[in-house]
Amino acid sequence: MNAALPFRDLSPDAPRVRVTLDGAPLDLPDGANLAAALLAAGVGSFRATPVSGAPRGPFCMMGACFDCLIEVDGVTRQACMMQVGAGLTLSRPMGKVAE
Template identity: 50%
Template structure:
């Protein structure tokens, strides 16, 4: 669905989605980087368990909620990628406590 030119050297950073490396472009939003990397499921609905993905890409719809660097319920469309960022998909209602406390 989303296509882009290859990432030039110097602009590429590696992020981890559920422990798997994904190449992202420095300056991209997490949602943009994941979509460009072919990711179509960002989280599962808390009501039905249906897969969800970004819809608005501007912070209004909350469909792109993910756990980013141990903080749950982050809107992936509003967070800029950083090298080594650890991202996990959310399934159901996440704990509001940081991962280390759960």
């Protein structure tokens, strides 16, 4: 996690639920926007592009750019279009696709 990101949790006392991110436990605010919750938790990169391997993270926060793609329970989803829920299994596709 990157504690240097300029995002902060606006509801630090909100009830938390446990999810996993790349196999590590992470407690996020229940019902919060998933992309915003991950950014506030210090997660800046949600995936790497399959061509160059460049890191990507949320940009528009309204479902237009697709830079927030992340795997949720094995399905690639837009994190900015989802809510945090207990037990989500999140993984970040990282790295270039072999040629």
